[in-house]
Amino acid sequence: MTRMRRNRLIAGNWKMHGLRSDLVEIETVARALGDRREHLAAAGVEAALCVPFTLIAAAAETARGTPLAVGGQDCHHERAGAHTGDVSAEMVADAGARFVILGHSERRRDHRETNLDVRAKLAAARRAGLTAIVCVGETEAERDAGAALAVVSRQLRESLDDRVDAANTVIAYEPVWAIGTGRTPDVEQIAEMHGGLRAVLRDLCEEGEQVRILYGGSMKPGNAGAILSVGDVDGGLIGGASLQADSFLSIVEAAL
Numbered sequence: 130m131t132r133m134r135r136n137r138l139i140a141g142n143w144k145m146h147g148l149r150s151d152l153v154e155i156e157t158v159a160r161a162l163g164d165r166r167e168h169l170a171a172a173g174v175e176a177a178l179c180v181p182f183t184l185i186a187a188a189a190e191t192a193r194g195t196p197l198a199v200g201g202q203d204c205h206h207e208r209a210g211a212h213t214g215d216v217s218a219e220m221v222a223d224a225g226a227r228f229v230i231l232g233h234s235e236r237r238r239d240h241r242e243t244n245l246d247v248r249a250k251l252a253a254a255r256r257a258g259l260t261a262i263v264c265v266g267e268t269e270a271e272r273d274a275g276a277a278l279a280v281v282s283r284q285l286r287e288s289l290d291d292r293v294d295a296a297n298t299v300i301a302y303e304p305v306w307a308i309g310t311g312r313t314p315d316v317e318q319i320a321e322m323h324g325g326l327r328a329v330l331r332d333l334c335e336e337g338e339q340v341r342i343l344y345g346g347s348m349k350p351g352n353a354g355a356i357l358s359v360g361d362v363d364g365g366l367i368g369g370a371s372l373q374a375d376s377f378l379s380i381v382e383a384a385l
């Protein structure tokens with residue numbers, strides 16, 4: 130089997146931030162990436178911003194014709210129906226998104242999402258032609274108990290199905306204790322977790338070697354280069370540092 134190089138993906142997660150007045154950040158990112166189009170393509174680096182539902186259409190319009198892709202942050206598993214307040218994968222795609230984040234730890238915490246919920250949403254995202262970014266990650270207590278790899282491996286096994294491939298699914302390893310805290314695992318710990326997740330992916334799906342594994346949790350311009358140089362780290366899922374165009378663009382540059 131020939132081992133193809135995996136394209137890197139730098140994905141921003143705006144969480145519950147962003148009004149129409151913040152589209153100027155997206156415009157700045159889109160324009161800068163447009164200027165770097167050939168360089169990005171040659172280096173195999175992709176970029177996306179995952180915004181609140183209310184901004185997807187406007188963000189997609191702003192980014193149209195540039196290398197910047199737009200994503201959502203959740204979807205319902207059904208196509209349509211009596212689910213007040215929910216948004217289907219088809220709606221997310223119809224608004225112009227190419228990606229959707231699924232199973233972020235904040236959704237697991239705030240909405241009690243389980244691995245089985247994530248699995249159903251993953252099938253929905255695929256049905257709608259979206260690339261899902263499936264998040265897994267251990268809590269600090271789980272890490273302290275020496276269970277980090279076992280926890281994320283189980284999350285992965287229960288969240289994925291056998292139709293996962295490198296085009297429809299991306300994994301994000303996000304230690305819960307590193308999200309929004311300014312703390313990150315050291316590079317050895319990241320390497321160990323990504324290596325462990327790679328082994329699970331190989332076991333679970335035919336294209337396990339090609340499915341990308343992003344790191345997420347307090348990734349910033351200052352640490353992005355070191356984290357992205359770890360083997361099996363195929364990009365980043367960036368929260369706080371994706372809200373400003375300049376810091377997001379610095380992280381994209383670090384991936385080049």
Ligand code: PGA
Nearest residue numbers: 308309346347367368369
């Ligand atoms: P952070 O968030 O970069 O602000 O830590 C990452 C995430 O939750 O996706």
